[in-house]
Amino acid sequence: MDGINPAQSPADLRLERRIFAASHGRDMTPEERETLERIRPPRTYPVRLAVQSYDGPIAMLPVAQLYVRDVPDLSPPEGKDLLQVLWCPFDHPIMPRTLLFWRSAAAVTDILDTPPEPPAVQFNGYLPEPCVLEPEQITEYPDHLELSEELREQLKQWSVPQAAEEDMDPDTYYDCVLSNAPGWKVGGWPAWNSTDPSPRPCSECGTGMEVLMTVATFEEGDDAGNSWSPHPHPGAGPYPGHRGYNATGVQIGSGYRQHLFVCPAEPEHPHIELMT
Known part of the structure:
Protein backbone atom coordinates (compact mmCIF):
# COMPACT_ATOMS: atom_id res chain seq x y z
CA MET A 1 0.00 0.00 0.00
CA ASP A 2 1.52 3.37 -0.91
CA GLY A 3 1.17 7.08 -0.29
CA ILE A 4 -0.02 7.81 -3.82
CA ASN A 5 -3.25 5.81 -3.48
CA PRO A 6 -3.95 5.29 0.23
CA ALA A 7 -6.75 2.78 0.77
CA GLN A 8 -10.23 3.97 1.77
CA SER A 9 -13.29 2.10 2.97
CA PRO A 10 -15.96 1.40 0.30
CA ALA A 11 -18.44 3.42 2.41
CA ASP A 12 -16.16 6.48 2.39
CA LEU A 13 -15.55 6.22 -1.35
CA ARG A 14 -19.30 6.08 -2.01
CA LEU A 15 -19.86 9.05 0.32
CA GLU A 16 -17.15 10.99 -1.50
CA ARG A 17 -18.86 10.30 -4.84
CA ARG A 18 -22.24 11.40 -3.49
CA ILE A 19 -20.76 14.68 -2.24
CA PHE A 20 -19.13 15.43 -5.61
CA ALA A 21 -22.36 14.55 -7.44
CA ALA A 22 -24.56 16.65 -5.12
CA SER A 23 -22.25 19.66 -5.30
CA HIS A 24 -21.90 19.62 -9.09
CA GLY A 25 -22.52 23.16 -10.35
CA ARG A 26 -22.35 24.80 -6.90
CA ASP A 27 -19.89 25.48 -4.09
CA MET A 28 -19.50 22.79 -1.47
CA THR A 29 -20.93 23.40 1.96
CA PRO A 30 -18.60 23.57 4.98
CA GLU A 31 -19.96 20.21 6.12
CA GLU A 32 -19.15 18.63 2.74
CA ARG A 33 -15.62 20.04 2.79
CA GLU A 34 -15.12 18.79 6.32
CA THR A 35 -16.27 15.31 5.33
CA LEU A 36 -13.96 15.22 2.31
CA GLU A 37 -11.04 16.34 4.47
CA ARG A 38 -11.80 13.52 6.90
CA ILE A 39 -11.87 11.00 4.05
CA ARG A 40 -8.68 12.35 2.48
CA PRO A 41 -6.76 14.38 5.05
CA PRO A 42 -4.03 16.74 3.80
CA ARG A 43 -0.80 14.88 3.15
CA THR A 44 2.40 15.51 5.00
CA TYR A 45 5.80 14.69 3.55
CA PRO A 46 7.53 12.35 3.71
CA VAL A 47 4.41 10.18 3.50
CA ARG A 48 4.09 7.68 6.32
CA LEU A 49 1.10 5.37 6.33
CA ALA A 50 0.08 3.08 9.12
CA VAL A 51 -1.26 0.01 7.32
CA GLN A 52 -3.77 -2.02 9.29
CA SER A 53 -3.41 -5.77 9.03
CA TYR A 54 -6.43 -8.00 8.49
CA ASP A 55 -6.91 -11.59 9.54
CA GLY A 56 -8.46 -14.03 7.09
CA PRO A 57 -9.43 -13.62 3.44
CA ILE A 58 -10.36 -10.25 1.93
CA ALA A 59 -13.41 -10.12 -0.33
CA MET A 60 -12.92 -9.32 -4.00
CA LEU A 61 -14.95 -6.56 -5.65
CA PRO A 62 -17.81 -7.64 -7.97
CA VAL A 63 -17.35 -6.26 -11.49
CA ALA A 64 -19.96 -8.04 -13.63
CA GLN A 65 -22.51 -10.85 -13.42
CA LEU A 66 -23.66 -12.08 -16.82
CA TYR A 67 -26.22 -14.75 -17.72
CA VAL A 68 -26.18 -16.59 -21.03
CA ARG A 69 -29.92 -15.88 -21.37
CA ASP A 70 -29.05 -12.16 -21.54
CA VAL A 71 -25.72 -12.41 -23.40
CA PRO A 72 -25.84 -15.43 -25.74
CA ASP A 73 -22.34 -14.70 -27.11
CA LEU A 74 -20.71 -15.69 -23.81
CA SER A 75 -19.91 -19.29 -24.93
CA PRO A 76 -19.52 -20.74 -21.41
CA PRO A 77 -18.12 -24.17 -20.47
CA GLU A 78 -20.57 -27.05 -20.75
CA GLY A 79 -23.22 -26.99 -18.02
CA THR A 114 -25.59 -8.32 1.28
CA PRO A 115 -22.46 -9.46 -0.58
CA PRO A 116 -19.22 -9.21 1.44
CA GLU A 117 -16.99 -6.22 0.82
CA PRO A 118 -13.29 -5.67 1.41
CA PRO A 119 -12.40 -3.46 4.38
CA ALA A 120 -10.59 -1.04 2.08
CA VAL A 121 -10.15 -0.18 -1.61
CA GLN A 122 -6.89 1.34 -2.74
CA PHE A 123 -8.15 3.20 -5.81
CA ASN A 124 -11.51 4.93 -6.25
CA GLY A 125 -11.77 3.66 -9.83
CA TYR A 126 -11.71 0.05 -8.64
CA LEU A 127 -15.08 0.37 -6.87
CA PRO A 128 -17.85 -0.12 -9.47
CA GLU A 129 -21.19 1.62 -9.09
CA PRO A 130 -24.15 -0.81 -9.24
CA CYS A 131 -25.66 -0.76 -12.72
CA VAL A 132 -28.59 -2.53 -14.39
CA LEU A 133 -27.61 -4.61 -17.40
CA GLU A 134 -29.45 -3.79 -20.62
CA PRO A 135 -27.65 -5.74 -23.38
CA GLU A 136 -27.57 -4.14 -26.81
CA GLN A 137 -26.29 -6.34 -29.65
CA ILE A 138 -24.10 -4.63 -32.23
CA THR A 139 -21.73 -5.53 -35.06
CA GLU A 140 -18.15 -4.31 -35.06
CA TYR A 141 -14.99 -5.04 -37.04
CA PRO A 142 -11.27 -5.56 -36.35
CA ASP A 143 -8.96 -2.66 -35.60
CA HIS A 144 -7.15 -1.42 -38.72
CA LEU A 145 -3.87 -2.85 -37.35
CA GLU A 146 -5.30 -6.35 -37.76
CA LEU A 147 -6.06 -5.78 -41.46
CA SER A 148 -3.83 -6.10 -44.51
CA GLU A 149 -2.14 -3.01 -45.94
CA GLU A 150 -4.29 -3.32 -49.08
CA LEU A 151 -7.54 -3.39 -47.12
CA ARG A 152 -6.40 -0.47 -44.94
CA GLU A 153 -5.85 1.66 -48.04
CA GLN A 154 -9.25 0.68 -49.45
CA LEU A 155 -10.96 1.61 -46.19
CA LYS A 156 -9.16 4.95 -46.15
CA GLN A 157 -10.40 5.74 -49.65
CA TRP A 158 -13.96 4.64 -48.83
CA SER A 159 -13.91 6.81 -45.71
CA VAL A 160 -12.91 10.07 -47.42
CA PRO A 161 -16.45 11.35 -48.25
CA GLN A 162 -17.96 10.22 -44.91
CA ALA A 163 -15.06 11.70 -42.94
CA ALA A 164 -15.41 14.99 -44.81
CA GLU A 165 -19.12 15.18 -43.92
CA GLU A 166 -18.31 14.74 -40.22
CA ASP A 167 -15.15 16.87 -40.31
CA MET A 168 -12.96 13.92 -39.33
CA ASP A 169 -9.58 12.57 -40.45
CA PRO A 170 -10.10 9.77 -43.01
CA ASP A 171 -7.03 8.00 -41.55
CA THR A 172 -8.85 7.49 -38.24
CA TYR A 173 -12.49 7.43 -39.40
CA TYR A 174 -12.70 3.63 -39.67
CA ASP A 175 -11.35 2.98 -36.16
CA CYS A 176 -13.39 5.74 -34.52
CA VAL A 177 -16.75 5.28 -36.23
CA LEU A 178 -16.92 1.83 -37.84
CA SER A 179 -14.49 -0.55 -36.17
CA ASN A 180 -14.46 -0.87 -32.36
CA ALA A 181 -17.37 0.10 -30.15
CA PRO A 182 -16.29 1.93 -27.00
CA GLY A 183 -17.58 1.00 -23.56
CA TRP A 184 -18.16 -2.28 -21.75
CA LYS A 185 -18.86 -5.21 -24.05
CA VAL A 186 -18.78 -8.99 -24.40
CA GLY A 187 -16.95 -10.47 -27.36
CA GLY A 188 -16.10 -8.30 -30.33
CA TRP A 189 -12.63 -7.04 -31.17
CA PRO A 190 -9.95 -5.31 -29.08
CA ALA A 191 -8.94 -1.74 -29.84
CA TRP A 192 -5.18 -1.32 -30.21
CA ASN A 193 -4.73 2.20 -28.92
CA SER A 194 -1.60 1.83 -26.78
CA THR A 195 0.01 -1.36 -28.10
CA ASP A 196 0.22 -3.38 -31.31
CA PRO A 197 -1.54 -6.71 -31.92
CA SER A 198 0.47 -9.77 -30.93
CA PRO A 199 -0.20 -13.53 -30.68
CA ARG A 200 -2.00 -14.51 -27.47
CA PRO A 201 -1.77 -18.32 -27.13
CA CYS A 202 -3.43 -20.14 -24.24
CA SER A 203 -0.82 -21.05 -21.61
CA GLU A 204 -2.43 -24.50 -21.19
CA CYS A 205 -3.12 -25.71 -24.74
CA GLY A 206 -1.67 -23.10 -27.12
CA THR A 207 -5.03 -22.18 -28.71
CA GLY A 208 -5.29 -18.54 -29.81
CA MET A 209 -7.09 -16.53 -27.13
CA GLU A 210 -10.22 -14.50 -27.94
CA VAL A 211 -11.78 -11.48 -26.25
CA LEU A 212 -14.31 -12.49 -23.63
CA MET A 213 -15.09 -9.07 -22.21
CA THR A 214 -13.94 -5.47 -22.24
CA VAL A 215 -14.09 -3.29 -19.12
CA ALA A 216 -13.91 0.36 -20.17
CA THR A 217 -13.47 3.63 -18.35
CA PHE A 218 -15.87 5.42 -20.70
CA GLU A 219 -19.04 4.28 -22.44
CA GLU A 220 -18.59 6.68 -25.35
CA GLY A 221 -15.59 8.04 -27.19
CA ASP A 222 -15.18 11.76 -27.75
CA ASP A 223 -13.93 11.12 -31.30
CA ALA A 224 -16.68 8.69 -32.37
CA GLY A 225 -19.49 11.15 -32.94
CA ASN A 226 -22.87 9.50 -32.40
CA SER A 227 -21.87 6.25 -34.10
CA TRP A 228 -21.67 4.20 -30.89
CA SER A 229 -23.92 6.19 -28.55
CA PRO A 230 -25.76 3.81 -26.21
CA HIS A 231 -29.45 4.31 -25.56
CA PRO A 232 -29.58 7.35 -23.22
CA HIS A 233 -31.25 7.03 -19.86
CA PRO A 234 -32.27 9.96 -17.63
CA GLY A 235 -29.95 10.41 -14.69
CA ALA A 236 -27.31 7.99 -15.99
CA GLY A 237 -23.86 8.76 -14.71
CA PRO A 238 -22.60 10.60 -11.64
CA TYR A 239 -23.98 13.99 -12.70
CA PRO A 240 -27.42 15.08 -13.98
CA GLY A 241 -27.50 14.81 -17.77
CA HIS A 242 -24.22 12.92 -17.78
CA ARG A 243 -25.56 10.33 -20.29
CA GLY A 244 -23.50 7.54 -18.79
CA TYR A 245 -20.01 8.43 -20.01
CA ASN A 246 -18.67 6.91 -16.78
CA ALA A 247 -21.80 5.55 -15.11
CA THR A 248 -19.91 2.58 -13.64
CA GLY A 249 -17.40 4.77 -11.78
CA VAL A 250 -14.63 2.44 -13.00
CA GLN A 251 -11.28 3.79 -14.18
CA ILE A 252 -8.71 1.64 -15.97
CA GLY A 253 -5.26 3.23 -15.87
CA SER A 254 -5.53 6.85 -17.03
CA GLY A 255 -8.81 6.19 -18.84
CA TYR A 256 -8.15 3.07 -20.89
CA ARG A 257 -9.84 -0.30 -21.48
CA GLN A 258 -9.08 -3.68 -19.95
CA HIS A 259 -9.61 -6.66 -22.26
CA LEU A 260 -10.06 -10.14 -20.81
CA PHE A 261 -8.99 -12.90 -23.22
CA VAL A 262 -10.04 -16.53 -22.75
CA CYS A 263 -9.30 -19.81 -24.47
CA PRO A 264 -12.14 -20.67 -26.91
CA ALA A 265 -11.33 -24.38 -26.59
CA GLU A 266 -11.67 -24.32 -22.78
CA PRO A 267 -12.90 -21.05 -21.21
CA GLU A 268 -11.79 -22.20 -17.74
CA HIS A 269 -8.12 -22.20 -18.75
CA PRO A 270 -6.16 -19.23 -17.29
CA HIS A 271 -7.25 -15.97 -18.91
CA ILE A 272 -5.15 -13.01 -20.05
CA GLU A 273 -5.56 -9.35 -19.08
CA LEU A 274 -4.52 -6.61 -21.48
CA MET A 275 -4.92 -2.83 -21.21
CA THR A 276 -5.26 -0.74 -24.38
Missing part, protein backbone atom coordinates in the same frame (compact mmCIF):
# COMPACT_ATOMS: atom_id res chain seq x y z
CA LYS A 80 -22.54 -23.36 -17.05
CA ASP A 81 -24.81 -20.40 -17.76
CA LEU A 82 -23.45 -17.68 -15.47
CA LEU A 83 -20.21 -15.69 -15.50
CA GLN A 84 -19.06 -13.70 -12.47
CA VAL A 85 -16.13 -11.31 -12.86
CA LEU A 86 -14.33 -10.10 -9.73
CA TRP A 87 -11.19 -8.10 -9.14
CA CYS A 88 -8.79 -7.29 -6.33
CA PRO A 89 -9.48 -4.09 -4.33
CA PHE A 90 -5.76 -3.30 -4.13
CA ASP A 91 -3.54 -1.85 -6.79
CA HIS A 92 -1.56 -4.06 -9.14
CA PRO A 93 0.81 -2.98 -11.90
CA ILE A 94 -1.07 -1.15 -14.68
CA MET A 95 -4.60 -2.52 -14.08
CA PRO A 96 -6.80 -4.54 -11.70
CA ARG A 97 -6.14 -8.26 -11.14
CA THR A 98 -9.26 -10.19 -12.20
CA LEU A 99 -10.84 -13.57 -11.45
CA LEU A 100 -13.45 -15.32 -13.62
CA PHE A 101 -16.01 -17.76 -12.20
CA TRP A 102 -18.19 -19.84 -14.53
CA ARG A 103 -21.19 -21.22 -12.66
CA SER A 104 -24.58 -22.85 -13.07
CA ALA A 105 -27.28 -20.42 -11.92
CA ALA A 106 -29.50 -23.28 -10.80
CA ALA A 107 -26.77 -24.47 -8.42
CA VAL A 108 -26.53 -21.09 -6.68
CA THR A 109 -29.10 -21.48 -3.92
CA ASP A 110 -27.51 -19.83 -0.87
CA ILE A 111 -27.73 -16.20 -2.02
CA LEU A 112 -26.51 -13.51 0.38
CA ASP A 113 -28.71 -10.47 0.94
Whole structure:
Protein backbone atom coordinates (compact mmCIF):
# COMPACT_ATOMS: atom_id res chain seq x y z
CA MET A 1 0.00 0.00 0.00
CA ASP A 2 1.52 3.37 -0.91
CA GLY A 3 1.17 7.08 -0.29
CA ILE A 4 -0.02 7.81 -3.82
CA ASN A 5 -3.25 5.81 -3.48
CA PRO A 6 -3.95 5.29 0.23
CA ALA A 7 -6.75 2.78 0.77
CA GLN A 8 -10.23 3.97 1.77
CA SER A 9 -13.29 2.10 2.97
CA PRO A 10 -15.96 1.40 0.30
CA ALA A 11 -18.44 3.42 2.41
CA ASP A 12 -16.16 6.48 2.39
CA LEU A 13 -15.55 6.22 -1.35
CA ARG A 14 -19.30 6.08 -2.01
CA LEU A 15 -19.86 9.05 0.32
CA GLU A 16 -17.15 10.99 -1.50
CA ARG A 17 -18.86 10.30 -4.84
CA ARG A 18 -22.24 11.40 -3.49
CA ILE A 19 -20.76 14.68 -2.24
CA PHE A 20 -19.13 15.43 -5.61
CA ALA A 21 -22.36 14.55 -7.44
CA ALA A 22 -24.56 16.65 -5.12
CA SER A 23 -22.25 19.66 -5.30
CA HIS A 24 -21.90 19.62 -9.09
CA GLY A 25 -22.52 23.16 -10.35
CA ARG A 26 -22.35 24.80 -6.90
CA ASP A 27 -19.89 25.48 -4.09
CA MET A 28 -19.50 22.79 -1.47
CA THR A 29 -20.93 23.40 1.96
CA PRO A 30 -18.60 23.57 4.98
CA GLU A 31 -19.96 20.21 6.12
CA GLU A 32 -19.15 18.63 2.74
CA ARG A 33 -15.62 20.04 2.79
CA GLU A 34 -15.12 18.79 6.32
CA THR A 35 -16.27 15.31 5.33
CA LEU A 36 -13.96 15.22 2.31
CA GLU A 37 -11.04 16.34 4.47
CA ARG A 38 -11.80 13.52 6.90
CA ILE A 39 -11.87 11.00 4.05
CA ARG A 40 -8.68 12.35 2.48
CA PRO A 41 -6.76 14.38 5.05
CA PRO A 42 -4.03 16.74 3.80
CA ARG A 43 -0.80 14.88 3.15
CA THR A 44 2.40 15.51 5.00
CA TYR A 45 5.80 14.69 3.55
CA PRO A 46 7.53 12.35 3.71
CA VAL A 47 4.41 10.18 3.50
CA ARG A 48 4.09 7.68 6.32
CA LEU A 49 1.10 5.37 6.33
CA ALA A 50 0.08 3.08 9.12
CA VAL A 51 -1.26 0.01 7.32
CA GLN A 52 -3.77 -2.02 9.29
CA SER A 53 -3.41 -5.77 9.03
CA TYR A 54 -6.43 -8.00 8.49
CA ASP A 55 -6.91 -11.59 9.54
CA GLY A 56 -8.46 -14.03 7.09
CA PRO A 57 -9.43 -13.62 3.44
CA ILE A 58 -10.36 -10.25 1.93
CA ALA A 59 -13.41 -10.12 -0.33
CA MET A 60 -12.92 -9.32 -4.00
CA LEU A 61 -14.95 -6.56 -5.65
CA PRO A 62 -17.81 -7.64 -7.97
CA VAL A 63 -17.35 -6.26 -11.49
CA ALA A 64 -19.96 -8.04 -13.63
CA GLN A 65 -22.51 -10.85 -13.42
CA LEU A 66 -23.66 -12.08 -16.82
CA TYR A 67 -26.22 -14.75 -17.72
CA VAL A 68 -26.18 -16.59 -21.03
CA ARG A 69 -29.92 -15.88 -21.37
CA ASP A 70 -29.05 -12.16 -21.54
CA VAL A 71 -25.72 -12.41 -23.40
CA PRO A 72 -25.84 -15.43 -25.74
CA ASP A 73 -22.34 -14.70 -27.11
CA LEU A 74 -20.71 -15.69 -23.81
CA SER A 75 -19.91 -19.29 -24.93
CA PRO A 76 -19.52 -20.74 -21.41
CA PRO A 77 -18.12 -24.17 -20.47
CA GLU A 78 -20.57 -27.05 -20.75
CA GLY A 79 -23.22 -26.99 -18.02
CA LYS A 80 -22.54 -23.36 -17.05
CA ASP A 81 -24.81 -20.40 -17.76
CA LEU A 82 -23.45 -17.68 -15.47
CA LEU A 83 -20.21 -15.69 -15.50
CA GLN A 84 -19.06 -13.70 -12.47
CA VAL A 85 -16.13 -11.31 -12.86
CA LEU A 86 -14.33 -10.10 -9.73
CA TRP A 87 -11.19 -8.10 -9.14
CA CYS A 88 -8.79 -7.29 -6.33
CA PRO A 89 -9.48 -4.09 -4.33
CA PHE A 90 -5.76 -3.30 -4.13
CA ASP A 91 -3.54 -1.85 -6.79
CA HIS A 92 -1.56 -4.06 -9.14
CA PRO A 93 0.81 -2.98 -11.90
CA ILE A 94 -1.07 -1.15 -14.68
CA MET A 95 -4.60 -2.52 -14.08
CA PRO A 96 -6.80 -4.54 -11.70
CA ARG A 97 -6.14 -8.26 -11.14
CA THR A 98 -9.26 -10.19 -12.20
CA LEU A 99 -10.84 -13.57 -11.45
CA LEU A 100 -13.45 -15.32 -13.62
CA PHE A 101 -16.01 -17.76 -12.20
CA TRP A 102 -18.19 -19.84 -14.53
CA ARG A 103 -21.19 -21.22 -12.66
CA SER A 104 -24.58 -22.85 -13.07
CA ALA A 105 -27.28 -20.42 -11.92
CA ALA A 106 -29.50 -23.28 -10.80
CA ALA A 107 -26.77 -24.47 -8.42
CA VAL A 108 -26.53 -21.09 -6.68
CA THR A 109 -29.10 -21.48 -3.92
CA ASP A 110 -27.51 -19.83 -0.87
CA ILE A 111 -27.73 -16.20 -2.02
CA LEU A 112 -26.51 -13.51 0.38
CA ASP A 113 -28.71 -10.47 0.94
CA THR A 114 -25.59 -8.32 1.28
CA PRO A 115 -22.46 -9.46 -0.58
CA PRO A 116 -19.22 -9.21 1.44
CA GLU A 117 -16.99 -6.22 0.82
CA PRO A 118 -13.29 -5.67 1.41
CA PRO A 119 -12.40 -3.46 4.38
CA ALA A 120 -10.59 -1.04 2.08
CA VAL A 121 -10.15 -0.18 -1.61
CA GLN A 122 -6.89 1.34 -2.74
CA PHE A 123 -8.15 3.20 -5.81
CA ASN A 124 -11.51 4.93 -6.25
CA GLY A 125 -11.77 3.66 -9.83
CA TYR A 126 -11.71 0.05 -8.64
CA LEU A 127 -15.08 0.37 -6.87
CA PRO A 128 -17.85 -0.12 -9.47
CA GLU A 129 -21.19 1.62 -9.09
CA PRO A 130 -24.15 -0.81 -9.24
CA CYS A 131 -25.66 -0.76 -12.72
CA VAL A 132 -28.59 -2.53 -14.39
CA LEU A 133 -27.61 -4.61 -17.40
CA GLU A 134 -29.45 -3.79 -20.62
CA PRO A 135 -27.65 -5.74 -23.38
CA GLU A 136 -27.57 -4.14 -26.81
CA GLN A 137 -26.29 -6.34 -29.65
CA ILE A 138 -24.10 -4.63 -32.23
CA THR A 139 -21.73 -5.53 -35.06
CA GLU A 140 -18.15 -4.31 -35.06
CA TYR A 141 -14.99 -5.04 -37.04
CA PRO A 142 -11.27 -5.56 -36.35
CA ASP A 143 -8.96 -2.66 -35.60
CA HIS A 144 -7.15 -1.42 -38.72
CA LEU A 145 -3.87 -2.85 -37.35
CA GLU A 146 -5.30 -6.35 -37.76
CA LEU A 147 -6.06 -5.78 -41.46
CA SER A 148 -3.83 -6.10 -44.51
CA GLU A 149 -2.14 -3.01 -45.94
CA GLU A 150 -4.29 -3.32 -49.08
CA LEU A 151 -7.54 -3.39 -47.12
CA ARG A 152 -6.40 -0.47 -44.94
CA GLU A 153 -5.85 1.66 -48.04
CA GLN A 154 -9.25 0.68 -49.45
CA LEU A 155 -10.96 1.61 -46.19
CA LYS A 156 -9.16 4.95 -46.15
CA GLN A 157 -10.40 5.74 -49.65
CA TRP A 158 -13.96 4.64 -48.83
CA SER A 159 -13.91 6.81 -45.71
CA VAL A 160 -12.91 10.07 -47.42
CA PRO A 161 -16.45 11.35 -48.25
CA GLN A 162 -17.96 10.22 -44.91
CA ALA A 163 -15.06 11.70 -42.94
CA ALA A 164 -15.41 14.99 -44.81
CA GLU A 165 -19.12 15.18 -43.92
CA GLU A 166 -18.31 14.74 -40.22
CA ASP A 167 -15.15 16.87 -40.31
CA MET A 168 -12.96 13.92 -39.33
CA ASP A 169 -9.58 12.57 -40.45
CA PRO A 170 -10.10 9.77 -43.01
CA ASP A 171 -7.03 8.00 -41.55
CA THR A 172 -8.85 7.49 -38.24
CA TYR A 173 -12.49 7.43 -39.40
CA TYR A 174 -12.70 3.63 -39.67
CA ASP A 175 -11.35 2.98 -36.16
CA CYS A 176 -13.39 5.74 -34.52
CA VAL A 177 -16.75 5.28 -36.23
CA LEU A 178 -16.92 1.83 -37.84
CA SER A 179 -14.49 -0.55 -36.17
CA ASN A 180 -14.46 -0.87 -32.36
CA ALA A 181 -17.37 0.10 -30.15
CA PRO A 182 -16.29 1.93 -27.00
CA GLY A 183 -17.58 1.00 -23.56
CA TRP A 184 -18.16 -2.28 -21.75
CA LYS A 185 -18.86 -5.21 -24.05
CA VAL A 186 -18.78 -8.99 -24.40
CA GLY A 187 -16.95 -10.47 -27.36
CA GLY A 188 -16.10 -8.30 -30.33
CA TRP A 189 -12.63 -7.04 -31.17
CA PRO A 190 -9.95 -5.31 -29.08
CA ALA A 191 -8.94 -1.74 -29.84
CA TRP A 192 -5.18 -1.32 -30.21
CA ASN A 193 -4.73 2.20 -28.92
CA SER A 194 -1.60 1.83 -26.78
CA THR A 195 0.01 -1.36 -28.10
CA ASP A 196 0.22 -3.38 -31.31
CA PRO A 197 -1.54 -6.71 -31.92
CA SER A 198 0.47 -9.77 -30.93
CA PRO A 199 -0.20 -13.53 -30.68
CA ARG A 200 -2.00 -14.51 -27.47
CA PRO A 201 -1.77 -18.32 -27.13
CA CYS A 202 -3.43 -20.14 -24.24
CA SER A 203 -0.82 -21.05 -21.61
CA GLU A 204 -2.43 -24.50 -21.19
CA CYS A 205 -3.12 -25.71 -24.74
CA GLY A 206 -1.67 -23.10 -27.12
CA THR A 207 -5.03 -22.18 -28.71
CA GLY A 208 -5.29 -18.54 -29.81
CA MET A 209 -7.09 -16.53 -27.13
CA GLU A 210 -10.22 -14.50 -27.94
CA VAL A 211 -11.78 -11.48 -26.25
CA LEU A 212 -14.31 -12.49 -23.63
CA MET A 213 -15.09 -9.07 -22.21
CA THR A 214 -13.94 -5.47 -22.24
CA VAL A 215 -14.09 -3.29 -19.12
CA ALA A 216 -13.91 0.36 -20.17
CA THR A 217 -13.47 3.63 -18.35
CA PHE A 218 -15.87 5.42 -20.70
CA GLU A 219 -19.04 4.28 -22.44
CA GLU A 220 -18.59 6.68 -25.35
CA GLY A 221 -15.59 8.04 -27.19
CA ASP A 222 -15.18 11.76 -27.75
CA ASP A 223 -13.93 11.12 -31.30
CA ALA A 224 -16.68 8.69 -32.37
CA GLY A 225 -19.49 11.15 -32.94
CA ASN A 226 -22.87 9.50 -32.40
CA SER A 227 -21.87 6.25 -34.10
CA TRP A 228 -21.67 4.20 -30.89
CA SER A 229 -23.92 6.19 -28.55
CA PRO A 230 -25.76 3.81 -26.21
CA HIS A 231 -29.45 4.31 -25.56
CA PRO A 232 -29.58 7.35 -23.22
CA HIS A 233 -31.25 7.03 -19.86
CA PRO A 234 -32.27 9.96 -17.63
CA GLY A 235 -29.95 10.41 -14.69
CA ALA A 236 -27.31 7.99 -15.99
CA GLY A 237 -23.86 8.76 -14.71
CA PRO A 238 -22.60 10.60 -11.64
CA TYR A 239 -23.98 13.99 -12.70
CA PRO A 240 -27.42 15.08 -13.98
CA GLY A 241 -27.50 14.81 -17.77
CA HIS A 242 -24.22 12.92 -17.78
CA ARG A 243 -25.56 10.33 -20.29
CA GLY A 244 -23.50 7.54 -18.79
CA TYR A 245 -20.01 8.43 -20.01
CA ASN A 246 -18.67 6.91 -16.78
CA ALA A 247 -21.80 5.55 -15.11
CA THR A 248 -19.91 2.58 -13.64
CA GLY A 249 -17.40 4.77 -11.78
CA VAL A 250 -14.63 2.44 -13.00
CA GLN A 251 -11.28 3.79 -14.18
CA ILE A 252 -8.71 1.64 -15.97
CA GLY A 253 -5.26 3.23 -15.87
CA SER A 254 -5.53 6.85 -17.03
CA GLY A 255 -8.81 6.19 -18.84
CA TYR A 256 -8.15 3.07 -20.89
CA ARG A 257 -9.84 -0.30 -21.48
CA GLN A 258 -9.08 -3.68 -19.95
CA HIS A 259 -9.61 -6.66 -22.26
CA LEU A 260 -10.06 -10.14 -20.81
CA PHE A 261 -8.99 -12.90 -23.22
CA VAL A 262 -10.04 -16.53 -22.75
CA CYS A 263 -9.30 -19.81 -24.47
CA PRO A 264 -12.14 -20.67 -26.91
CA ALA A 265 -11.33 -24.38 -26.59
CA GLU A 266 -11.67 -24.32 -22.78
CA PRO A 267 -12.90 -21.05 -21.21
CA GLU A 268 -11.79 -22.20 -17.74
CA HIS A 269 -8.12 -22.20 -18.75
CA PRO A 270 -6.16 -19.23 -17.29
CA HIS A 271 -7.25 -15.97 -18.91
CA ILE A 272 -5.15 -13.01 -20.05
CA GLU A 273 -5.56 -9.35 -19.08
CA LEU A 274 -4.52 -6.61 -21.48
CA MET A 275 -4.92 -2.83 -21.21
CA THR A 276 -5.26 -0.74 -24.38
